[in-house]
Amino acid sequence: MRHIARAVALALLLTGCSTYSLVEPRRTAIGDLYTVEPQIAWSAVRMGKMEIWTVDGPSLQELAFIKGLRDGEPLVEGKARDKRPQFKKNMTASDLMEFVVDSVSMMGGQQIAAKNLRPIPFGNVPGFRFDLSFSTQEGLEKDAVVAGAIVKDRLYLIHYSGTRAYYYPKYQAHVEQIIDSIRMQ
């Protein structure tokens, strides 16, 4: 039932029927774990454990917050449970990078390359980040950055992606600032 709800939410998002809300440029809560402080206004849509912010539209650039995946939960739907990459609470940062890459692949990403895996502070807890590049099935080239941490056995991710030619770099600096502004609640 939860999957159906997510699918409906996505359909609404794609057809432009979902309810966007304005994210003001001030400190904003991302779920129960932490807050961030954007410097510009974003449009946001919330779907369970996922929250997506965009300025120009999610197919051009999107900032996704994954808010606390539990052990055994996948990032993507679609195949039988055992065919999906699943989050495990004992994953290393290297495992998590593979988990995200495999999930992007399952969504149809092509020519995926992940690099620069490195430790960062995620608020005041040890986290990680890495860079991604991939093509859509239609050949549109995209870049992405992923930052995250496991807190109390749950995975929190920030995934910013956009078209390589224009929309990714357009708000890249703002996203860096958002990641730097993470403060635990």
Added chain:
Amino acid sequence: MSRAVMRHGTSAVCVLLIILTCVSCATLRGAPGALPDIEPGQRPSLDTDEAGLWMLMDRVETSLRTSGGLVTDPGLTTYVRGVVCQLAGSYCPDIRVYVIQTPHFNATMAPNGAIAVWTGLILRTQNEAQLAYILGHELGHYLRRHSVQMWRDVRSTSDLLVLFNVLAAAAGVGYAGNLGQLIALGSLYAFSRDNEREADDVGFELMVKAGYDPHEAPKIWEALIKERDAAKDPAPFIFFATHPPTEERIATLRKLAQEAAAQGGPAVVGKDRFVAATRPLRATFLRDELRQREFARSQIVLDHLIDTGVGLGELYFFQGELHRLRAEPGDEAKAITAYQRALEAGDAPIETHRALGLLYAKAGDKQKARLALQRYLRGRPDAEDRAMIQRYLQQLD
């Protein structure tokens, strides 16, 4: 990530394929109403339905040229194109070859001369003779104009224009995405079993004429059946939907191979050429294969590759990766054994040390973990993940 909850749109396309597979009313060559073979350089007259079919496929092919899955590696694409031309002879200028990075066994032939070879097929092929047989089979569909035949036969029995339009839509963009596009490109319709037999005959004829060892032809089917049986997956392979592997097919090919061999002539297997062209990309194809998480099936693929004896260090590394990803009870120990075997083989990727180190760390063996991770950093001083590995090493102190 907004597509994280998107369900794959392949099922609708597969349903269409299954419907179309059930339609076995094709006209055989020589039967009343059968089309003559296409001639070299021939294009259909603009006032025919065949021209319409070609135009649709031209449009699909245009989007294929810019698709994200198109393999652009010049070594591999030039090689596959060369094999196609060797088989196609005077038809070579009429055929365009596309290698598509998708981890399933398939090759598709469009009526307009666009042939798509999926990388999952290349991964499952052991030598040039096997590749030539499959490519020859696909060329058989082109030469005999099976797509057009099937289109006309189907249309004469029921109005499937709706399906045509649905497939045309799938061939563009949207829900069905690239998979629909590829299926539409290659087999607007699943060819009938009679068409398949005919394409088998042509494929075999072309490979023998080009001097390849005919005994390699049935081997590819035997391996696929083994893989299918191991998978125990109710979902059929895409390729099997349009190319049913049967004992009859294998028996026929074996008989033909014996007859051809009895007549003498060259029997090129072409393993070295095939390995030279495909080996640089094999690790990428293996990674794509493991991402499917069809571990029983992937094990057969790995066993098949290990049999060739080519690049065993890399293959044992991926054997370890299979166990690590499957993560069933006992898999951790099996993964460590496979990684160690990879290192003993001498040509293991340097990432083997990292994989071993991370597994040792999880198992609590700090000393072995430290040594393995240090070896990884020594072996790859410019490692992209150096900072993270150094953090792991600090945590092990």
